[in-house]
Amino acid sequence: MFDTTRSVTDAEKAMYERDGVVALGNICPLDWVDEFRVALDEVFNRDTATGREGLMTGESRAGSRVDIAERMSGLLAEHDGSTLAVEPDRVPEGRNIVETDACSWHEGLRELHVSGPLPEIVAALTRSERVNLYSDQLFMKEPGSSVRTPWHQDKPYWLLQGSKVAVCWIPVDEVTVASGAMGYVAGSHRWGKVFKPNDFVTMKGTLNIPGLDFDGLDDLPDIDDRPDDFDIRRYEASPGDVIVHHWMTLHGSLGNVSAERLRRAASVRFAGDDVTFYKRPSSPEPFRNTVGLEDGDDLDDADRFPRAWPRRL
Ligand SMILES: O=C(O)CCC(=O)C(=O)O
Numbered sequence: 001m002f003d004t005t006r007s008v009t010d011a012e013k014a015m016y017e018r019d020g021v022v023a024l025g026n027i028c029p030l031d032w033v034d035e036f037r038v039a040l041d042e043v044f045n046r047d048t049a050t051g052r053e054g055l056m057t058g059e060s061r062a063g064s065r066v067d068i069a070e071r072m073s074g075l076l077a078e079h080d081g082s083t084l085a086v087e088p089d090r091v092p093e094g095r096n097i098v099e100t101d102a103c104s105w106h107e108g109l110r111e112l113h114v115s116g117p118l119p120e121i122v123a124a125l126t127r128s129e130r131v132n133l134y135s136d137q138l139f140m141k142e143p144g145s146s147v148r149t150p151w152h153q154d155k156p157y158w159l160l161q162g163s164k165v166a167v168c169w170i171p172v173d174e175v176t177v178a179s180g181a182m183g184y185v186a187g188s189h190r191w192g193k194v195f196k197p198n199d200f201v202t203m204k205g206t207l208n209i210p211g212l213d214f215d216g217l218d219d220l221p222d223i224d225d226r227p228d229d230f231d232i233r234r235y236e237a238s239p240g241d242v243i244v245h246h247w248m249t250l251h252g253s254l255g256n257v258s259a260e261r262l263r264r265a266a267s268v269r270f271a272g273d274d275v276t277f278y279k280r281p282s283s284p285e286p287f288r289n290t291v292g293l294e295d296g297d298d299l300d301d302a303d304r305f306p307r308a309w310p311r312r313l
Pocket of ligand 1: 149265266
């Protein structure tokens with residue numbers, strides 16, 4: 001069991017509500033971060049042939065793994081470089097791994113999510129009595145991989161309904177602007193819009209997976225073309241920090257153009273008081289067809305969404 005090193009302040013709660021994002025400095029114990037880093041490395045170094053299959057079929061019981069740099073290399077010749085999600089004048093070098101839902105099969109990681117400092121932080125920020133773990137995504141940008149995480153909103157990807165969905169972004173390395181700092185469009189969670197899910201290979205291309213339905217969703221705004229029109233918050237971060245965003249807040253990250261700095265981080269997703277299951281037509285979740293819940297069901301009814309707050313005795 002690892003508790004937070006300090007409480008979330010009232011000013012931080014107000015900032016989360018107003019901006020849809022708040023950076024909490026020095027709030028996680030470093031011994032928890034150390035264990036977290038080991039678990040992330042076990043996932044990144046796993047021996048696997050699984051690629052996008054989980055995303056394509058929705059039948060996965062072991063998450064899904066994509067090396068975006070590898071996928072992109074095959075596209076470099078046919079794309080105008082400006083539309084690919086890569087830093088200007090760069091080609092991806094090294095790996096850019098995205099692992100989705102590793103907590104469904106890595107029990108140690110799931111335990112670190114549930115018994116660590118994150119559920120308490122989410123309960124405080126969303127003013128929730130109870131919090132369930134939803135899922136996670138792990139990101140490794142090797143030095144020079146240069147792949148950006150394009151602007152996107154999490155809501156269209158997930159099998160949930162409600163407002164108290166919060167995402168904790170945890171760096172296990174020092175993350176600088178050059179190594180891939182996160183950026184958020186403050187206030188975008190209050191625009192009342194749900195955007196088409198991005199394909200993560202191009203800056204604005206829509207996810208192309210058979211069977212998904214994007215009816216009624218909005219096109220992403222041209223954030224990079226008109227940056228002055230948006231309140232963009234960019235955060236460097238250190239181990240021990242957590243950046244928390246609302247699931248409707250637009251966010252993305254820069255590519256790692258540093259020569260030597262590895263950039264590993266996790267996004268851990270939690271659901272608070274008003275959140276229920278919803279088989280969202282636009283969701284590519286790898287576990288889309290294996291959850292066994294109906295729309296409106298309580299997350300407690302599926303083992304894969306363990307209750308994380310209040311703590312188990
Ligand atoms: O670390 C990244 O590059 C992306 C993180 C992200 O999209 C998230 O936390 O939801």
